[in-house]
Amino acid sequence: MDIPALLTSAGMNIGISVGMFSLYSILRKQPLNVRVYFGQRIAQGRTRNENLCFERFVPSASWILKAWEATEEDIFACGGIDAVVFLRIVVFSIRIFAIATILCTFLVLPLNYFGQGIEGVEDSTAMDLLTIGNVREGSRWLWAHCFTLYVISGCACTLLYYEYENVARMRIEQVHRFPARPSNFTVVVRGIPWSSVESYSESVGKFFSNYYAHSYISHQIIYRFGAVEQIMEDAEKMYKVMTTVPVIATAPVDQCCETSVDHRCGLCGARSNSFKRVGAGSESTRRNVDDELREKECEAALVFFRSRYDALVVSQTIQSADPMLWVTELAPEPLDVFWQNLCVPYNLLWIRKISVFIASIVFSVLFLLPTTFVQGLTKIQYLQNAFPILRRVSDRSYINLITGYLPSLVLTVFLTVVPPLMMLFSTLEGRVSRSTRKRSACVKVLIFMFWNVYFSNILSGSWIERMGKLTVTSPKDLATLLAELIPRQASFFMTYVMTSGWSGLSFELLQPVPLLGNWLFKCVLMKEEDFIRPVTFSFHTEVTRVLLFGLLGFTFCILAPLILPFLLVYFCFAFLVYRNQIMNVYFVKYQTDGSYWTLAHNATIFSLILTQVVAGILFGMKKSSSASTCTIPLIICTALFNVFCKNRFLPLFKNRAAQVQPKEEDKQSEKPKKSSSSESLEELEIVKPENLSGDQPSPSPSPSASSHQLEPEEKIVSIN
Structure with a gap:
């Protein structure tokens, strides 16, 4: 993908995002859409009245200011501890990628551009000049990449420890906050x-x-x-x-019913x-x-x-x-129990889990077809020899739209079926609570995204470039191949961040499906009852998207730093959008008490180690053995840090500490x-x-x- 295609995709996504944000700021002020954009407030008994005035039809950014001014206590009151932990994941991403953006933009990116390592190389594009592939072999500039990698890894581990400690403390405080659950x-x-x-x-x-x-x-x-x-x-x-x-004639009728009443x-x-x-x-x-x-x-x-x-x-x-x-x-909790699965015989659960595991693998293999199709759109120039008809398409003026914006849009549309299917798989496993079912679905979606969005796109795109001559015979060959191919796919993932991230946030804010359904229900069918009911936050969808973008940020930070500003813009807007949605739209029925943080920690450690391994191999391929050797202690320290965190904090997420169980008011x-x-x-x-x-629904996010x-x-x- 060249720069014109990237700019075309950026223009399309920026236009869609700005239009959606402006439209949302108008629609949220209309009384007809109160149930769509303020369902959480209505469920808690907080209503809002809007008078007819000109300001209702003028775009404004007042919702951004309200989302920014909200405190963590406000988020907890509306969304519970899971919402607080999710926003902490977003804040962690903002902090670490702000550091990475500053370092890589002013230190790594100029060195990549002036590296002169791909002069005269065929099939090279202008985007390749901004990657580590442009650095010459044996160049001392690779020490700057190694230094940046050390700084980013050290900051990431420090922030991870700080957040892990805070989330573990919040879990313990939950016991004292709601003692009579x-x-x-x-x-x-x-x-x-x-x-x-x-x-x-x-x-x-x-x-x-x-x-x-x-x-x-x-x-x-x-x-x-x-x-x-x-x-x-x-x-x-x-x-x-x-x-x-x-029937006793002398008994009053009212005695047939109990006095503690509900309906x-x-x-x-x-x-x-x-x-x-x-x-x-x-x-x-x-x-x-x-x-x-x-x-x-x-x-x-x-x-x-x-x-x-x-x-x-x-x-x-x-x-x-x-x-x-x-x-x-x-x-x-009573609202969290998934009653249907309680009747599943316990001795059949292992059979269900094996069946779901096999079905997940089959689905992942079948999903390689749309992934290969998406990469075929971005590599049309490499398919012209096999399919001569594509030469007519490549000469058209809309080729930049096909190779730039369309592939990421197609992939995003295909991925919409993944979260519901993984939720179904988690249901079939026999989970007895809705929260553990959603967390299990989050794990499945996360693994699927890492493999099918990240690794599959890299391998299938490179296979198309080499027209089927891509061979891997050992794990060493795979690692070497990833180190060579990851920088070449940076432009595609930039467009994916803009389409799935920027435009995805605008659609999340606008809520198009509930909005259209509410209009049809109220205006066309003329129904008086409510069409919109409070819905829970889709952690299994949004957490995986944030962690996938974190993987992209870590692996491309020194290989192709141009992706970092796109990611930083996404995380900043995600912070505001998700705070607004949690306070106004989504209703909380059940909690996992912050267990999503363990997924974020594991995904971040995996991303860091993958980045360090790929960087070490690339340093070796660039004939900088000293820089390659220096990544080995970094990998070992990151792995030891992960072991320390698991021993220090993970038991608090798996079990409850007997020491924090009060004895006095516990009877x-x-x-x-x-x-x-x-x-x-x-x-x-x-x-x-x-x-x-x-x-x-219940008005309390964490029912006491x-x-x-x-x-x-x-x-x-x-x-x-």
């Missing part, structure tokens, strides 16, 4: 052994009463119910109640909460209901304990000599009497799935449960 006292038990003598519920009660008699309170068994089946069973039970329970029931004027009671019936009716419920039991349960310390000990203890039985872990209610399936149906409560699955009390009766969770 239900998940702190609850353990998920899976792999309950089947018994022909007793039900799963009886097995759970007996097991924990025997081994944790002083700390065990009660449990909830998980039941398997489909949506249609649930409706039919509710109707059948209502029919049995109305036909078998005698009105359909039988009387009183209000009822999410629990419904089944009246007492005959002994045969009770036995039939018990048999039906036992058939629908899953080998999973929620077990409640007196204190957070007791629940923590149980969750981190192996309960059985067979590790596949009585598997325990801390329960997610639950006294242990109730154990309920059995033979008790009267008046004491049997069925929890509706819609009140447990997290479908209804200070008023949470466990009912003494055994509860039954039904899965919709």
